[in-house]
Amino acid sequence: MTQYLTHQTIHVDRADLESSFPSSELDLRRQLVRFGRWVHRLGYTPGTAGNLSVRLDDHLILATPTGCSKGLLHAVDMVLIDNDGNKLSGTRNVTSEIGMHLAVYRMRPDVQAIVHTHPPIATAFAACGKALDQPICSEILMTTGLVPLAPYATTGTEEVSASLEPFIPDHDAILLANHGLLTYGSSLPDAFMKTETVEHFAQVCLSAHQLGGASPLRDIDIAKLQQARARYKLNASRGPSCR
Template identity: 40%
Template sequence: MLDEFQIREDIVECGRRLYQKGFVAANDGNISVKISDDEILATPTGRCKGFLYTDELVKLNHKGDVLEGSAKPSTEILMHLAIYEERPDVRSVVHAHPIYATGFATANIPLSDCVLAEIVTTLGSIPIAPYATPSTPELADSIRNVIRHADACLLANHGVVTCGRNVFDAYYKMERVEHYAHIIYVAKMLGGERVLSPEEVQKLYQIRETYGTQTHANPGCLACTEDCVGGDCVLYEKKNKSHDSRNATDETRISALIRDIIQTLK
């Protein structure tokens, strides 16, 4: 078993960072850590993540039964349990609503294209899971197929979920997703992002292997086989052909929204 006291401290610290960075508001968001094969620490429901105490965390088993703690676990704990079931390698899950990434999620625009080198080498694809009612088994089921191949994904009309080998790993992936979403948003305002070529992606993939980066999704290719290494991706050409038209649509929608906001403020 891992050092439970330190893990509790780390969860509280990550909750504080989520709140300070504006990734969550009020009582939003949830964090969990798998501390043994059948023990999970999770944030309680109805508490602001910026002001948690270590003794408020709830300990439960893989079925969701509370083992220790007077509070109830997050209402979205079923999503966390589903991720642990699908991904035995995962030790922590973080769910939040960062502004830019959640904006893409509500617009139903995935962040799965290969655009930023740092994202290709660290996260790979950031897909979007179909909409499901929060705090229900429906949400847990909707994410299963997606999280098998990705360490971070958008939740349609909801937010973002990331997972990692420890709570800070999962938290930093949340930071990366939001930073990337902000960059893509700005790129769209400047005329649209440029998707990296298969050759460029393959070079980044090789760098990833050199660094020993462990991510479940091949860069930008959620639906590909594990043998795909960027340049061999059969989906790349199809995705790239539709990229310009999709960018035009996205830019039109976003530009119109900005004009409406400016008009309202006048």
Template identity: 35%
Template sequence: MVYQKTESQHRNDIIEICKRVHANGWVASNDGNISIRTGPNTVLCTPTGMSKGYLTTDQLVKVDMDGNKLEGELEASSEVKIHLDVYKNKKGVNSAVHAHPPYSTAYAVAGIPLDQCVIPEIIVSLGSIPLTKYGTPSTAEIPDSIRDYLGDHNAFLLENHGAFTIGGDVYQAYYRMESMELFAKISLLAKTLGNVNTISEENVQKIMDMRSNWIKDEDGYAGCRIDGKFIGAAGSQAGPGGSLPGGLNSVSNGNGSSSSRTGENTAAAASGDDMITIRKSELIEIVSKIVANIVNK
């Protein structure tokens, strides 16, 4: 249990991760924030207005679960409320990392979730990475936008903002950020080469069968997407109330929210019309190919 470490060890761990995110180029100036829940009602976090690359252990701030400062000369990050909300709403989470890694943040700005079944390691470790609805920084809007996804996700793209990851300890939260950024980079590079090749449903099922022997999810698992269909841990499209807010009969509006298509599909079937659903990212890809073909003629 993460609480078993001493406060001094927790402070050293935060500073180590601060140095890593700074060295990786995931934060600029005073960007980002990191925290560890050190006890039932105590959280250590990075201060506001300080570069993560040059922080020292004595500059960290201790707050309670309501954000009241308990110890420290500096003020806690204004975005610590995101961390506190996660600690209150998801069991087993004791650390959170928020940064602006360029490739992940590019997807967040483009309004595209990282949810395709592309890389086995990502399918196992993260499943899909949702795009949460835009929230004004330092307000309750961001924790509100994340909360609906907490049950099935541990990594999040914050629309037009950055990335956020959580874990049982600060290293797990950091490694999830590392994995997400690599996934985003590979996905973008593959797009520039002309194609993102998804793994077949049969092979995804093999991966998820192995995963079920390695990882026991207390809070669910969202799986990943193939051709508009989410493949869950059981190898089938999740049903209503499953891994995605709004259920599986939902499509992204491009702003992190979802809208139900169930009634529309039923009406279309009754009238004999065929209805398809398409994600914003897929539409962009189709239009881009059409434009490229026109230009090359």
């Protein structure tokens, strides 16, 4: 007789697998699930687009797998890799875009999490070859700084990380020409909120253009905001809680 897996059986199997992870790792896996669902609900990762990752420690990284909706992932779906991108455990495959995550982690030891998405308005700017680099809002200067545009590179190849490398040290958010957005920070909540902030800024820039153009902040005001951001980053020992 053919036997079928029931929803209850699958749930129990997942629970058994989850119980095998150390508590610190399980927490990060669940964060990836949580923020994967958030970017999916916001329409930032249509289909199977986008990927998220987080440092487990100095040598290990947890990442969302390839070919999966970010709104349908479970903690057991995450892939464990080393700093060279080699899969160490997981039933699913590593995303072909893992190279850009590795480049950020390599060049920015302070970064603990990365979010790559395709938010519609920010991606439209990227598709038009336009950086989000006009200092017209205080929030963007306080959160990510202005957002440069990396040259076009073929997705899933080493070209992508090479195109990003000139911008990684001095920016926390980068547009990828004809592709999407990359943000990173001290935690998954931090990287996620930077994604939201960039998409909101893109919408403001678009609306301001339609209204005849925005008035940029004065240099003295920009300097004050940059000083305030530096103080905030110095005093922030960790990212906001995701609970």
